[in-house]
Amino acid sequence: MDSLHVQDVMQKHSACVNDNDFMTYARQLMRDYHHRILPVVNENKIVLGVISEKDILNITSTKSNITVKGFVTETPVITEYMNLKQTAKILSESGFTAIPVVYSLDDRTLKGVISVVDIFNNLNPINIPENRIDESMTRNVKTCTPDEPLAKIWNNMIREGYSGYPVVDKHNFPLGMITMRDIINSGKIRIEREDEHGTRIGTSTNVSRIMSTPSYNISPEASIRDAIEMMIKYDVGRLCVVDQDKLVGIIDKHDVVRVYSNESP
Incomplete structure (x- = not known):
């Protein structure tokens, strides 16, 4: 490497x-x-x-x-x-x-x-330090629910600068993910953006219609190497970090590359 x-x-x-x-x-x-x-x-x-x-x-x-x-x-x-x-x-x-x-x-x-x-x-997982995921994950994750209007999530992504949100149930258990890529590929982006309530982006279009499922979850006590292997196995860019059936963070490829870049030669 x-x-x-x-x-x-x-x-x-x-x-x-x-x-x-x-x-x-x-x-x-x-x-x-x-x-x-x-x-x-x-x-x-x-x-x-x-x-x-x-x-x-x-x-x-x-x-x-x-x-x-x-x-x-x-x-x-x-x-x-x-x-x-x-x-x-x-x-x-x-x-x-x-x-x-x-x-x-x-x-x-x-x-x-x-x-x-x-x-x-x-990256070769063998060359990655065995840090725990909770040392490198993103905490206080912004989420959404399956029944929220797509227009609201679209506006939130633009305003807050996020490229994706975990989709959770009422107990904060992750069900899937919705990303900018999902929105762009759906074609819904072609419809005019108006307000957070979805009045001009198709009132019947909710997150559940285009979200990616299932959610790929990992424990905060697992290692970065475990996360790499799971991302490769399922061909996903990010994992939900779940503890006691609750979302506690996100770990993505950017986090993994950051861990690698901060290691001494």
């Missing part, structure tokens, strides 16, 4: 958008390619930054003439020759799920994209 570099694991043919492209086009690319971010380049393929799923969720169906330019967020510079631990630390500290890869610090031409998932997929 420590001998690997960005060029060994990055996505070399990632979709990208021009800063003059319409956001509706970017939204379609995200749906077609299942990307969480898209690199934004100018006419010379020089990286200007990225747009994210959150940016896409801010666009309503009535705003079809908005261009990408107004939504670009700058990212740290990652080159193809950086080692993975250094890159993992940059990703963890920046909070981005993925960052464009450029040729060099001086030449910002797009080379590819490196993501938390790319690094996670190349």
Whole structure:
């Protein structure tokens, strides 16, 4: 793992958008390619930054003439020759799920994209410290219920900056998960966002209609290695941490990569 570099694991043919492209086009690319971010380049393929799923969720169906330019967020510079631990630390500290890869610090031409998932997929659990999950998990998790209107959850994600919520029953036991990706893939995003009560996004559309099930749960006393193995086994990006049949936290691939990046060489 420590001998690997960005060029060994990055996505070399990632979709990208021009800063003059319409956001509706970017939204379609995200749906077609299942990307969480898209690199934004100018006419010379020089990286200007990225747009994210959150940016896409801010666009309503009535705003079809908005261009990408107004939504670009700058990212740290990652080159193809950086080692993975250094890159993992940059990703963890920046909070981005993925960052464009450029040729060099001086030449910002797009080379590819490196993501938390790319690094996670190349982790060897044997090389990960045996930390307990409750040492690294996210606590005080924002949740929702199956019968809540999708519009309310959509607005909450935009306002609070979350990419997903556990869906729980009245006893706070997790039933599943709803994410930005679920909303984008459902096509409901094409309907105009109005208010938290779902008046213009389809009043009959509730979380239960598009949530992902079942919930994949793990004990807070389990190890990070256990979490890695479970994520790989079930091909999921996050696990609900459950103690005495109650949700007490979330552990995701970003948390795992952060643990790896903070380890001494």
